[in-house]
Each structure stands twice: as C-alpha cells, then as structure tokens.
Amino acid sequence: MKKERFKKGWRSPSKSELAALLEKCSESSDFVTFKFHEQSPFAISYYQTLVDKKVLQTSVLDTLKEKEKEWSTVEEIKEAVPIENMTITSQISDIRDKLMSGHILIYKEEDPSECLLISAANVQARQISVPETEYTVVGPKESFVESIETNVTLVRKRLPTPDFKTKELTVGNVTKTRVMVVYIDGIVSQENVNTVIQRIDDITYDKIVDASFINQMIADNPSSPFPQMVDTERPDRVASDLSEGKVAILVDGSPSALTGPTTLTEFFTAFEDYFTIWEMATVFRLIRLFAIVFSVLSTPLYVAVLTYHYEVVPQDVLTSLFASRAGIPFPPLMEAIILELTIELLREAGARLPIKVGQTIGIVGGIVIGTAAVQAGVTSNILLIIVALAALASFTTPVYQISNAVRLIRFPFLIGAGLLGFFGIAICSAILLAHLLKIKSLGRPYLAPVYPVRLKDLKDAFIRLPFDKQITRPMELRPEQPFKFRPKPKPNTKNDLDIDE
Amino acid sequence: MLPLPGEDKQVSPYLAFYVIVTVQVGVAILSFESNLVKDAGQDMWISILMAAAATHVLIWMTYQILNKGENDVTVIHRQLFGKWIGGLLSFLFIMYLFMIFVLTLRTYIEVIQLWMFPQIQNWYVALIIAAIVYLYVIGGFRIVAGLCVISFFLTIPLMLLKVFPLMEGLITYLFPIFDYPITALAKAAKTMALNYSGFEILFFCYPFFKQAPQSHKWAQLGSAASTFIYLAAALVSIMYFTKEHLAEVFWPTLTLWKIVDLPFMERLEYLGVALWLFVILPNLCLYLWAATRGLKQLFAIRQKKSLVFFLFLGVLFCAFLREPAYTERLLRFINEAGLYVMYIYIPFLYVYQLIYHKLRGQR
Numbered sequence: 001m002k003k004e005r006f007k008k009g010w011r012s013p014s015k016s017e018l019a020a021l022l023e024k025c026s027e028s029s030d031f032v033t034f035k036f037h038e039q040s041p042f043a044i045s046y047y048q049t050l051v052d053k054k055v056l057q058t059s060v061l062d063t064l065k066e067k068e069k070e071w072s073t074v075e076e077i078k079e080a081v082p083i084e085n086m087t088i089t090s091q092i093s094d095i096r097d098k099l100m101s102g103h104i105l106i107y108k109e110e111d112p113s114e115c116l117l118i119s120a121a122n123v124q125a126r127q128i129s130v131p132e133t134e135y136t137v138v139g140p141k142e143s144f145v146e147s148i149e150t151n152v153t154l155v156r157k158r159l160p161t162p163d164f165k166t167k168e169l170t171v172g173n174v175t176k177t178r179v180m181v182v183y184i185d186g187i188v189s190q191e192n193v194n195t196v197i198q199r200i201d202d203i204t205y206d207k208i209v210d211a212s213f214i215n216q217m218i219a220d221n222p223s224s225p226f227p228q229m230v231d232t233e234r235p236d237r238v239a240s241d242l243s244e245g246k247v248a249i250l251v252d253g254s255p256s257a258l259t260g261p262t263t264l265t266e267f268f269t270a271f272e273d274y275f276t277i278w279e280m281a282t283v284f285r286l287i288r289l290f291a292i293v294f295s296v297l298s299t300p301l302y303v304a305v306l307t308y309h310y311e312v313v314p315q316d317v318l319t320s321l322f323a324s325r326a327g328i329p330f331p332p333l334m335e336a337i338i339l340e341l342t343i344e345l346l347r348e349a350g351a352r353l354p355i356k357v358g359q360t361i362g363i364v365g366g367i368v369i370g371t372a373a374v375q376a377g378v379t380s381n382i383l384l385i386i387v388a389l390a391a392l393a394s395f396t397t398p399v400y401q402i403s404n405a406v407r408l409i410r411f412p413f414l415i416g417a418g419l420l421g422f423f424g425i426a427i428c429s430a431i432l433l434a435h436l437l438k439i440k441s442l443g444r445p446y447l448a449p450v451y452p453v454r455l456k457d458l459k460d461a462f463i464r465l466p467f468d469k470q471i472t473r474p475m476e477l478r479p480e481q482p483f484k485f486r487p488k489p490k491p492n493t494k495n496d497l498d499i500d501e
Numbered sequence: 502m503l504p505l506p507g508e509d510k511q512v513s514p515y516l517a518f519y520v521i522v523t524v525q526v527g528v529a530i531l532s533f534e535s536n537l538v539k540d541a542g543q544d545m546w547i548s549i550l551m552a553a554a555a556t557h558v559l560i561w562m563t564y565q566i567l568n569k570g571e572n573d574v575t576v577i578h579r580q581l582f583g584k585w586i587g588g589l590l591s592f593l594f595i596m597y598l599f600m601i602f603v604l605t606l607r608t609y610i611e612v613i614q615l616w617m618f619p620q621i622q623n624w625y626v627a628l629i630i631a632a633i634v635y636l637y638v639i640g641g642f643r644i645v646a647g648l649c650v651i652s653f654f655l656t657i658p659l660m661l662l663k664v665f666p667l668m669e670g671l672i673t674y675l676f677p678i679f680d681y682p683i684t685a686l687a688k689a690a691k692t693m694a695l696n697y698s699g700f701e702i703l704f705f706c707y708p709f710f711k712q713a714p715q716s717h718k719w720a721q722l723g724s725a726a727s728t729f730i731y732l733a734a735a736l737v738s739i740m741y742f743t744k745e746h747l748a749e750v751f752w753p754t755l756t757l758w759k760i761v762d763l764p765f766m767e768r769l770e771y772l773g774v775a776l777w778l779f780v781i782l783p784n785l786c787l788y789l790w791a792a793t794r795g796l797k798q799l800f801a802i803r804q805k806k807s808l809v810f811f812l813f814l815g816v817l818f819c820a821f822l823r824e825p826a827y828t829e830r831l832l833r834f835i836n837e838a839g840l841y842v843m844y845i846y847i848p849f850l851y852v853y854q855l856i857y858h859k860l861r862g863q864r
Contacts (some may be wrong), residue, residue: 019747308618311768420629422775425616427629430782434636450654451514451647 013478017092018112025093027098035066041072041108045288050102052122059083060104060118074116077106085119097176117154125150126255131233133400138275143233148178148252154235154248154259155182159242164189169200175471178252182238187245195442211254220440225405228441229260230267232399237271245479247442260443261477263287264436268292270398271462281388282463289462291393298390299336300417300425302383306332308421316450333418335379339387341412344407349389397422448476505572513718519649520706521560521723523783524657524699526730528608531777532753533731533739535698536746541689543674544681546732548689551727555690556697559843560724562851563700564717567707569854574704581850581857589797594704595795598631599643599811600835601698602788603818606630609781609829610819616755616774630778630785630811637786638793642709646784649725650839652779658688658798659773659780660730663737665761670740682712691840696731698839699784700724701847705791721802789815 022045025031033045044064046056063081072217078086078293089095091115097103102121107114116292131143144151156164163185170176185195199218208214211231219228230251232238233256238248241259249258268288273281305313306325313321328335346365350358370388373379390410399404409432416424439446449457457474459465471487473479537545570577574594578587611628637648703720710716721791738753750756757772766772789811822828 040576294764309768309771312766312771314765314767317765421617422771423613423778426778427633430633430778431636433651434633434640434644437637437644437651438640447647451650453515453650 018095018107019090019095019117024237041110042077042106043072044104044106045099045422046104046120047099047102050100050122051120052102056104060120064412074106074108074114078116081118083120086119088114088116089117094311100176109295120337121148121457123147128154134232134234134237134271134398136270136272136275137501139272140234140236142235144235144250144255144257145418146255148180148250148254151235151250151257152180152182154240155238158165158235158239160182164242167193168199169197171200171203171214174206175208177208179208180250181247182250183240183247184242184245187473187479187481188245188247189245189480191478192247193244196249196260205481208251208252211249211251211256211258214249214251215258215367219415220443223437223441224435225408226439226446227265227267227399227401227405227434228262228446229255229258230262230437231258231401232271232273233257238397239289240274243484245473245477245481259443262446263441263444263448263461263476264446265449267305267306267397267402269400269460272398278464278466285462285464287398288398291396292406293391295390296413297342297425298386298393299383299410302386302429303332303336303414304417304421307418321382324382329377329379331412331418332383335383336387336414336418337411339383340380340410341372342373343391397405444476444478449474464475506642508711509754510641510709511645512643514710514712515645515716516650517620517703517710518723518726519653520626520702520783521700521720522726522730523649523652524702524787525697525724525727526572526780527699528605528612528777528781529569530731530734531612531752533693533748534735534753535747536692537689537735538739538744540692541681541798542744543676544679545689545693545739546684546735546778548686548693549731549735551686551690552693553583553724553731555844556700556724556728557685557721559847560700560720561702561717562590562847563699563703563718564672566847566851566854567703568714569718569858570601571708571713573706573708573794573798575795577850578855580842581854591649591795591799593790594701594842595799596833597703598788598792598795600831601813601839602785602792602811602823604828604832605781605784605788606815607819607822608832609695609777611825611828612752612755612774612777615752617769621704622820623823624816627816629821630782633782633809634785635812637782638790639805639863642790642794645783645790649783649788650785654842655776655779656849659776660733662758662761662769663733666741667737667817669760672740674740674743675736693731694843695836695839696725698843699729699787701842702787702791703793705789779810835863 001470016240022033025045025047026033027293028047030049031045031047033043033151035043042064044060059082064077074088080090087094087098089098095105095115095117098117098119103117104117104120107118108117125147126145128142128145134143135141144153145155152166161184163419165183165185167181168179169179171179181193181196181200182355196218200214200305203214203217205213215227215229215231221228230240230241238257238259246261248258251258258408268285270284272289273285276284306321310318325332330338342365346361346369349365353361364386370384374381374384391407394406394410396402397406407492411427412431413428417429418424420427436447437451445452448454454473454475457476459469460474467485471484473484474481534545537548541548547699566577567573570580570700575591576588578591581587582590606627607623609630610623614621618753623703637644700720707713707716737757738747741757742750744754749752755773758773759768761767761769763769789808792811793807796807797804822831
C-alpha cells in the first residue's frame with residue numbers, strides 16, 4: 001500500500017482512497033452521487049442537506065449540462081462555472097472537510113487526482129432579532145444570531161476599517177466548530193491576541209457547541225464561579241469593546257460573543273449606561289453595585305444579628321423583628337436557608353418552563369407560598385422581605401453569568417454567619433477577596449482598577465464620566481494606541497465672559 | 502542565593518504606601534492611647550509626633566542599607582558578616598517576625614474573646630485565620646500587596662466613625678499643652694515607637710518592588726499616613742475621655758465605637774471587631790510572607806512547606822498561650838526586642854555597611 005502510494009506521488013489521492021471516502025459518505029441517505037449520462041467522465045457528489053439547491057441548480061447543473069461534452073479536465077469546469085469560491089485539490093482530508101461543509105465535489109472517475117470543490121453551502125440562519133437578555137430601551141436593537149458570517153458582518157459594518165481583523169480557527173475534533181478571533185490591529189495589545197489564539201489552539205475537546213464552552217475552557221481559573229470573559233449578544237457592545245482594545249471571540253452556532261480581558265467592574269456595567277447621560281448612568285451603576293453587595297450580605301446579616309448580635313439592632317426595630325419571629329420553630333440560619341432554597345427553586349422552575357407557564361409559577365411561588373409560609377409560622381415576614389429583595393437585587397446584574405455567581409456565593413456567607421456571626425461574614429469576605437485577587441482574565445488582573453490601582457481607569461468603572469473626559473482607553477488592556485481621540489483645544493474666551501456678556 | 506524576583510512577581514513602587522500603612526496600623530491602634538496617657542497625658546500627641554519623626558529617619562536608613570545592598574536583608578547580612586554570622590542574624594530576624602505574627606494573632610483572638618465570643622477557643626479562631634493567611638500568602642507578594650490596598654480602603658469607614666465621639670468631645674481636654682516634662686514625653690514616645698514597628702518588612706519585600714529605590718518616598722508617605730491615623734485616634738480619645746478615665750479603659754477605640762448611634766444600628770463595636778480582621782490580616786500575611794521568604798533565602802526551603810509549618814506552629818502557640826499573663830510576658834519580651842531591632846540594630850547595620858563599603862572602596 002505504502003509503495004503504491006509512493007509510486008503514484010503522495011499528493012494525489014489514490015483511486016481507492018477517494019472511493020473509500022465516497023463509499024463511507026454514501027452510507028448516509030442524504031449523500032448523492034450521480035452522472036449526467038453513462039459516458040460522462042465526471043461524477044458529481046454532495047450532501048443534499050448541506051447544499052443550497054438554488055446554487056446547485058442554476059449555477060452548477062445548468063452550466064454543466066450545456067457544455068459538459070466539450071470538457072476533459074476539471075480546470076475547464078472551474079473556468080466555466082460562475083461561482084467565486086472554488087478550489088481544485090488532491091488532498092483527501094481537504095476533500096472530506098469541504099464536503100462536510102457544503103461543497104459540491106466534481107471529479108473524474110478514471111483519474112481522481114484532481115477534484116473540483118464548489119462552495120454551495122446552504123446557510124440556514126435565524127433572522128436578526130432584538131436582544132433578549134441585554135435588551136435596552138434606547139440604542140440599537142440588533143443581536144447576534146447562530147451564523148458566524150452574519151455575526152462578523154454585524155460587527156464589521158460598525159467598524160469600517162481594514163485594521164479590524166479576523167482570524168479563523170477550528171476547534172473540537174468532532175464538531176469542527178469554526179471560531180473567529182476578532183480585534184482591531186493597532187489598538188489591541190498583540191499579547192492579548194496571542195494569548196487568546198494560543199488558548200483556543202490548546203483546546204482539546206470533542207464538541208464545542210456554544211461560546212460558553214470556549215469561555216470555560218480558556219478561562220485562567222476554570223473552577224471559579226466568576227466568569228472571566230464577558231458574554232454578550234450585542235454587536236454594538238462587541239464593536240465598542242474592540243475599539244477599546246479588547247479581543248472578541250465569535251463561535252459558529254452561538255448567538256453570543258466573548259470579549260476580554262475583562263474586570264469585575266465590567267460585569268456591573270450595562271451597555272445602556274452609555275446611552276443615557278453620565279450622571280444618570282453613574283447613579284444606576286452605583287445602585288447596581290449596592291444591589292450586589294446587598295444581595296450577598298443581607299440574609300447573612302439577618303442571620304448573624306438574630307443569632308448572635310441582637311444588641312446592634314436599635315430598640316424599636318428589635319421589637320418588630322422579634323414580633324415577626326415569635327413562634328418560629330427554626331433557628332435563623334435554617335429559616336434563611338429554607339427560604340433561599342425556595343427562591344432558587346422558583347427561579348430554576350421558572351427558567352425551565354415556557355414563558356406563560358413560568359409566569360404562573362412566579363405567582364404561585366411568590367404570593368401563595370410566601371403568604372402561606374408566613375401564616376403557617378415557618379418563616380418570619382421580615383426575612384421573607386429580605387430574601388425576596390436579595391433575589392431581586394441579584395437580577396440587576398447586566399451580564400447574566402455574574403448573577404449566578406452572586407447567588408452562589410451567598411450560601412457560604414449564610415453558613416459563615418450562622419457559625420460565627422459578623423466574624424464569620426468577615427471570614428467569608430476575606431476568602432472571597434483572596435479568590436478575586438488571584439483571578440486573572442487573559443493574564444490581566446481581574447480586580448483592576450482597584451488593584452492594581454489605576455486611577456485613570458476609574459473614570460469608567462464605578463462611575464461613568466462624560467464622553468469628553470474619556471480620553472484614554474483602559475490602561476488595564478495595555479492598548480497600543482492609548483488615546484481614543486485628541487481633544488480639541490477649548491477657546492479661552494469662554495472663561496472670561498461675565499454674566500451679561 | 503536566589504535570583505532576584507522576576508518582573509511578573511514584582512509590584513509597582515507606589516504599593517509601598519499601602520504596605521507600610523497597613524503593617525504599621527495593626528491591632529495596637531485599638532489600645533495604644535491608654536498606654537500613652539499614663540506618661541504623657543493630654544500631651545501624648547507630641548510623643549506620637551516624636552516617634553513618627555524617629556520612624557521616618559529609620560525608614561530612611563533602611564532604604565540606604567537596601568539601596569546599597571540591592572537585595573533583601575539575608576543577602577546583605579551574608580555580604581557584610583559572612584555566611585555563618587550573617588545567617589544567624591537573618592535567622593534571628595525571621596524568628597522575630599514570626600513572633601510578631603504569633604502575638605498579633607493572639608491579640609486579635611483576645612479582642613474577639615473579650616468583645617464578641619467569650620467562650621470561643623483559641624485554637625479554633627487561630628485555625629480559621631491561619632487558613633485565610635495561607636490562602637493569601639500562597640498567592641505571593643502580589644496578592645498580599647493587593648490585600649493591603651483593599652484593607653486600606655475597607656477600613657476608611659471605620660476611621661470615619663471617630664466623628665461621633667468627636668462631636669461629643671471637649672476641646673478643652675487638650676489643654677494645657679506642654680504640661681508634661683520632656684522626659685515623660687520621651688518615655689511615652691518610646692512606648693509609641695513600638696506601634697510604628699512593622700516597616701522592617703521592607704528588609705524582605707524590597708526586591709519585590711519595581712525600581713525599588715523609587716518606593717522610598719511611598720514608604721515615607723505611608724508612615725506619615727499611619728501617623729495621621731494614630732494622631733486622629735489619639736486626639737479623639739483625649740477629647741472624649743478624661744485622663745484618668747482613659748488610663749483605665751483598655752480598648753479606647755472599641756469603647757468609642759460603642760457610642761456610635763445610627764438610626765438602624767447601635768453597638769458598632771461588633772461590626773468593628775469583625776471588620777478588624779481586614780486590618781490585621783495584611784499584618785499577619787506580610788510577617789509570615791517575609792519569614793518564609795527569608796527561610797527560602799537562607800536554607801532554600803520551599804515557601805509552600807515553611808508556610809504550612811509556620812502556620813501550624815502559630816496555631817499551636819496560640820492554642821497554648823491561654824493565660825493572659827504569659828501573653829503579657831511574651832509581648833513585653835518582643836517589644837523589647839523590637840526596640841533593639843529598630844533603634845539599635847538598624848542604625849548599627851547602616852553604619853557598619855557604610856564603613857564596610859568605604860573600606861572596600863579604598864582597597
């Protein structure tokens with residue numbers, strides 16, 4: 001076998017190799033091989049389900065039928081067929097991959113050393129729709145779809161510059177998923193791009209179904225509950241992140257893009273913040289931040305206070321607190337855990353059910369169970385309020401994945417509070433902080449601009465300053481071009497004007 | 502001798518500020534006023550300033566030594582005194598740092614026992630804190646420095662609580678100024694000087710700063726910030742308590758938190774004691790990090806191993822130091838040692854190195 005191959009030249013596929021491939025393919029019922037007539041030297045093979053019938057009919061078959069008899073090589077066909085993407089190859093692996101991605105194979109049965117592959121992929125894509133998880137009242141309402149071509153188009157039309165570059169990789173040894181790393185050359189730090197490409201190259205897994213797979217696999221700390229890349233379905237957000245000097249990853253078949261390196265504060269940044277005036281955006285951001293702290297700490301504080309430190313509650317509040325807890329058989333910790341689990345149960349049930357049934361679950365859970373639990377004396381009114389508020393607060397996070405992390409870390413805090421009161425909460429915070437300090441996103445510190453302290457980057461972290469103050473790109477990303485724009489010098493006369501001038 | 506730390510392990514020089522503030526403001530700030538008031542009365546702020554001035558000079562000397570040696574203290578010791586004597590000195594230094602670690606831990610446990618959980622066992626708290634210290638120190642100096650930054654910002658709200666006693670304080674308690682003789686003030690300054698200890702950490706973390714000589718000004722600023730914090734605490738205490746009362750109150754700062762009265766919260770000392778974890782944690786981490794780093798320099802012991810060993814030893818010490826009298830005795834011993842290290846050993850090293858380099862230059 002080896003000798004035979006050597007004689008024929010290693011480049012051209014042996015007749016048997018191609019035949020073996022075709023035979024394997026034809027075991028699937030949607031694989032078609034045919035000839036126009038008995039004498040024709042050419043055979044045509046393709047997957048019916050992958051090929052666009054219109055292209056096949058109008059561009060390929062019609063042309064072939066007209067002039068087929070005149071040809072003797074595949075080159076001549078290549079010149080005649082009016083399609084842009086055609087290749088002539090003899091590499092068997094190439095032929096296989098292209099067949100599987102919707103190419104039409106034309107070859108000479110007697111001499112299959114050269115095969116023509118015509119691209120006619122049937123792209124089935126959902127219509128571009130309104131973003132659902134990151135909906136904004138103001139601003140663009142386009143969101144990514146499952147087709148990577150459409151997604152790149154959506155980003156590229158927002159960044160009309162040849163510096164916007166895409167690099168395609170293939171990952172997953174079964175799914176052969178196409179992944180594109182996109183960035184703006186000249187702004188992005190090449191180091192970050194290399195890190196991303198390197199890590200995607202290193203992925204060894206059979207199936208990559210969604211961008212979230214990549215997100216978990218290239219994370220610096222894969223076991224952290226905190227996502228280390230932002231997951232977004234908004235092309236405008238990706239375009240804006242790229243122009244700041246980030247790298248984005250698009251995955252075929254996934255309606256979301258990943259951008260990074262990121263920081264913890266970015267997960268509390270809604271893209272809508274840039275659509276409203278800066279004071280408003282700042283207030284909303286601070287509210288969100290407060291909501292997160294509240295969401296993590298409120299129930300543990302309740303448990304800590306009622307278990308150990310009731311002295312810290314002022315007299316008047318204490319009365320109503322104890323009145324609501326009178327007759328409840330459980331210790332505060334158990335009471336809180338039961339309620340928290342109930343909320344999680346409701347959320348999980350709501351997430352699994354269709355929207356309309358989900359609403360019913362919300363009403364049944366929220367109102368019926370809540371009221372009944374209080375009346376039955378299982379939980380106190382006040383805890384019910386606190387737990388509900390905390391759950392509400394955890395949903396204020398603009399990026400979905402971080403809200404999961406926030407809800408998860410609440411449970412260790414609860415147990416800490418139940419064991420050691422305020423001191424237990426402080427211990428949990430210290431452990432959390434150690435974890436956050438250690439996390440990196442694509443090799444860049446996660447807690448920036450707080451640590452390492454980057455005063456300049458604070459302009460767009462907890463607060464958002466107006467656009468004319470946002471002169472520099474985030475230092476954390478090490479952009480090659482640190483300035484977003486050159487501010488125009490302001491005319492001096494303005495300062496001298498008096499009231500009545 | 503180990504190579505200098507790589508750039509990815511180093512931190513920016515400005516972090517020296519946070520490192521010095523957090524290491525100087527430790528568990529001592531909860532109780533230092535009542536020690537000072539015995540000697541210096543309402544003039545204790547002068548003693549604080551005197552000690553602060555001396556500390557600035559000592560930090561300057563430390564940097565002179567380190568800039569010449571261009572490495573940490575173990576290397577300098579070996580260079581100046583040879584392998585054996587230098588090694589012994591370094592070892593003693595490391596033991597000193599470890600003992601401060603144990604005492605800081607023990608004092609914090611005592612605060613928790615006195616103010617929060619009277620029944621709680623020493624070893625239980627020590628074990629928990631040791632686990633947290635492990636989490637930080639295992640991350641290296643970069644993570645410990647990060648803890649210093651966060652801890653600095655977390656404790657600012659605690660400092661702001663001083664406003665409440667200040668509103669009820671009497672400014673007349675500050676007068677007459679210069680009522681005490683200079684010898685009494687100096688004696689109080691000597692007591693105060695101990696609270697400034699901790700900057701000896703620089704002897705170990707110096708090579709971990711990028712452009713290390715530039716961190717000098719930040720270290721000085723950090724020391725000045727500690728002075729500001731101590732001064733604020735002292736002035737508020739003087740204005741709120743009478744002299745006689747202050748001498749009797751053992752934890753003035755905690756007592757002052759008691760009087761904070763917010764509409765939704767009272768008795769803030771509970772919260773304060775818990776949050777104080779973030780003040781002593783950088784201390785513990787820095788001391789232990791320095792001790793393990795020193796051991797690695799001396800004997801090439803992996804830091805991961807010596808860290809576990811030291812933590813185990815620390816928990817053991819805390820578990821057996823149950824009698825306040827023993828703790829007191831150990832504290833006095835370490836204080837004495839600290840004074841020698843700071844005020845005799847650092848100047849000695851400075852002068853010795855100066856002569857050493859001069860002689861070698863001549864040769």
